[in-house]
Amino acid sequence: MQFMTKMMNRYVIMASILLIHMGARSQSEGLTSSPYSLYGLGTINQTSIGQSNGLGYSGIAHRMDTGINNLNPANYALVPQNSFFYDIGVVGEYNNYSNRGDDESKTTFNFSNIAFAFRIANRLGAGISLIPYSDVGYTLLGLVSNIEGSDETFESNVSGIGGLNDFGINLGYGITDQLRLGVRASVLFGNIEEKENFVISNSYFELNETTNYSALRLGMGMQYDITDKISVGGTVQLPVTLTGNLTRSVSKTLDGEEIIVEDEEEDDVSDFKLPMELGFGISAKILKSFTLNADYKKNFWDATDQSESIGTYADQDIYAIGLEYVNKSRGYKYWERIRYRAGFNYDNGYLAINNNKIDGYNITMGIGLPTGYTSNSLINLSYAYGSKGQINNILVKENYHSITLNLSLEDLWFAKRKID
Template sequence: MKKLLFPVCFSLWFGLSANAQSEGLTGSPYSMYGLGTTNQLSLGKSNALGRSGIALPGNTEINNQNPASYASVFDKSFLFDVGFQSEYNHYSNKISDESKWSFNFSNLAFAFSLSKRSGIGLTLIPYTNVGYTLLGVSSNIEGSDEQFKSTITGVGGLNALRINYGYRLSDKIRLGVSASYLFGSIEENEFFSIGSSYFEMNEDTFYNGFRPGLGLQYDITKNFSAGATVQFPVSLQGNMDRTVTKTLDGASVIVEDQEGDDVPDFKLPTEAGIGIYFSPFKGFSVNADYRRNFWSATEQTDNIGKYKDQDIFGIGVEYLKDARGLEYTDRIRYRAGFTANNGYLSINNKKVGGYAITAGLGLPINPNTHSMLNISYSYGQKGQLSNILVKENYHFITLNVSLEDLWFIKRKYD
């Protein structure tokens, strides 16, 4: 299998990393603020576990929640994970309702053991998502009482390319370090007309920066573990290309064309988290996480709000009847979870929080390895029908192919 798996992994890797973020990755109206909505999805099974997993070991599947988990990758194992997502958004305010579907890739990752005590991996995952359309936005004509209406669209977002390394300090303690390269662009297009003239403005804003992180996992007992992570603050550097085109009587003229203009840095806060993992009896396990993002320390504001500290909670459970059962249904993993956060953007002194209920299945692919087809579903809600806020209901479906291959194992029979 490894003769086929290895080239497939890297051909997919280079193909997707060349265009990691594409249009239509989200339909959330809240993606117009800041760098877009922060991606809460991860790899493999954690999407069905309330997006928790700080203390979860990564011996059979990649766990991107904590770099320390890479130290638990089984010796001589190679793990690969590719994921896709589909999102349905329904949002409403006091005036109207709208809906939108979107579909895209959600992650690409691989990991392998370096020794019996250490492991390493690389992941590519969207970090923020932008996808919105505003119709009939009214603006005043400068020096006049007259108004014109615009159509404004925004697409894009940032990606996170992260390398994770984990080392087993002892039989109970695992340490991890990560380094993320955040990169991407946000494109905003505005189209409007004044009299017989048509104007179109395009702004492409590019951001990039490096972000380090640390992780710890500690096995208190055989069935109970604790974990902690921290992502350090970083200022993302940005620049913008801007073009304004005027069309009159079918002839287009470039009114403005600027490249590489500096824009203010966008500050990402310190993100800290703690979690526990325990298995009260064979075949049943529980994950519970708490994270805090210290947005207030960045002292940033948006056009209509301020950034405030954010609290995120997640809990998930998994049940497996018999990992070596003769019946296929005995080897299916059943998962469920819940996650909630109080938001990081405060509008009119009201934070835009939300919650999600998750469920999923882990379907074995190969009885001789830990390869798994992970399917998850999430129903969530954010915002509220008050003041200028929008209430958003969304449905997420994720599909992850999580493969395991064994290297340097001699066959007993040819």
Template sequence: MKIKYITLYTFLLIVSSKVYAQSNALSSSPYSLYGLGLTNDIGTGKINGLGKSGIAIPSSTFINNSNPASFGAIPKNSFFYDFGFKGETNTSAEGGSSNSNITANFSNIGIAFPINEKSGFGVTLIPFTSVGYTISGIESYIEGSSDLFITTIDGEGGINDLKINYGYALTNKFRLGLTLSALFGKITETETNYILTNSINSILIEEDNRYSGVRLGAGFQYDITSDTSIGGIINLPTTLGGDAEGTTTVSTSSVYEVIETDSDLDDFKLPLELGFGLQTKIKEAFTVSLDYKKSFWNNTNQSDQIGTFVDQDFFGAGLQFKSRSNQSKFFNRLEYRAGFNYDNGNIEIDNTRISNSALNFGIGVPLKHNSSSMINFSYSYGNKGTISNGLIKENYHLFSINLSLEGIWFQKRKIN
């Protein structure tokens, strides 16, 4: 591995952190209005085509960000990279009306490498939450007056997760791992009020809400047999501190005034999260992966302006097929994947949960015969929410591409 390539990758990692911190194109869901936005459902490598399941999968051929213990399985002399891209189209339906949006952006960037024969290290930058919504046409009367004003509210931004993972193999079958997440980001809300009097006046309120904090986690993986592995993770509860900077601009036919404000935000609590996973091979060519995670939001004792946070359950299942026939043929080296994931949501509005479910399909295209380098394509079709109780149902198509590369370093070149 040449130094210039490591330097270039470090530069890309820093630049990407700036992009994420100001990105507004990672979501267009109305449900990103709640809390700190929608929790990211995009993973690294092949995870997206496997129902988001990966707790028991080792990082032997790609970066698996689902469990820090997996980094203890990185092969000696391998250096892994992962670049992710995401595109999404969604249609939101409410009553008899609907609205469609398209978003696209980077979804992750990461590196991983072995420290020695028993341990590995990795750094991944990935969105933790994303915000992107518009609420328009809200009509209200000025208190004590018959004058009407119309409000439009836009939100964008999100929280980023700079995750540092370390995995150690206690034995050939048992691995432990630790993870440290640096969470940071900005959510911008813009409220525009048009006052309908003899002349059109407006009040523009812009507020930047910044949050930051750290979170610790751990994991394990155990190979029961050469074909079956189990894994588990724990992410500890933490609190994100916040502050807000805002401006209020009042514009009328005779007045133009800008008022600046600074304030502290209420802390946002993230819950304890536990997860368990299983991976097993069936008849050599098929691999099944299953995940279950539970997030204990009830213990945070917090609510949104509209809803209440409740315990969340996540289920993910994936199936992969890879031919064991002649591997010199290109099509025999392709990996075919399918999966399903469901979660019952972490927010409850009028006794109704905002659940999410999706079907996933994926394919892995190898880039080199004697390497783990691969382009992983995935497609998901899913839906969130419901039309009942005055809520919104969202159908979405999610496309992702992960360029998962393997480099070989610190290996002596052989000359015949």
């Protein structure tokens, strides 16, 4: 009975953490402040789980049995017997934006992920994760527009907040000791809230729009160990169409009296298409203490045939490389078990303006601090410096610093107690 009670307590704890995270996400002031989150679904999130954040967000082929590798569902087949992995992360970001005439800085802080993984049967593992898929958090002040039918102008302020969440269920199975296959089902859901207000003469107008999106997306993954030191991997995310629903309300204030022009009117909006995504990776152990990861991803945005008011969506290429060093993962001395990481990530962008794509890069560093000698639990701390865009015409140069803290913990289930 005590054993069953303990098991139920763990399930309750995990369910509570999920609910807390989802509530914090919906009430957040925004996970980003990037002006590029104005377009589409916002900025697509690259931040991953645990150690990958310090490795340039690489790890498709990384053979990992001491934690969660969420970049490839096939890796869940390696969850050890009796192990239950948790990963909870928070991220803080400092952004600086500049164009031809002005500079601005902002800081954001919020949850970055929650995930856990466990073994179901021999060679079969599973995991559940909740991470932001896209982030919206922009503010545009003093936009000048013409009053239709006249030469007069007015200024308006526009802001947006929200984004989509990715709730994923993963299964990984080992066909052989060398070959692992995985499947992933993702429920994408969330909303984008946009507000615009402006003053004409002595009248104040405010427009509020909330667009809700949802979809089910499927994916697959593979890992194959060429030798005991070299592994390759591949992933595919199938294309999907997000269904949208818009709720709009408009209010007007004249001489201090508020007039509701439209109240919570619902409309269907154009569906948003996500492309097919292919990923390939290789991982190699070098000189016993080093692990090198290299990934390439291709996202086929051209096939979605979508465009924005200022540009079009174009095929996207992402290159990532990461290197980890650990002296002895089971060393007697604490400093021997510390993991040091570095990485680089380049993204040539998926939005083209005047045939120029908005590209960006990240330089990452990280450290994994073990919390015990026999446990695989780590405190993963990662830093990233990134840059996106350029100072050209209407574009903005964005530079940012981010720090991610992940509690990557292991709990042992069903382990027999030793009696002295």
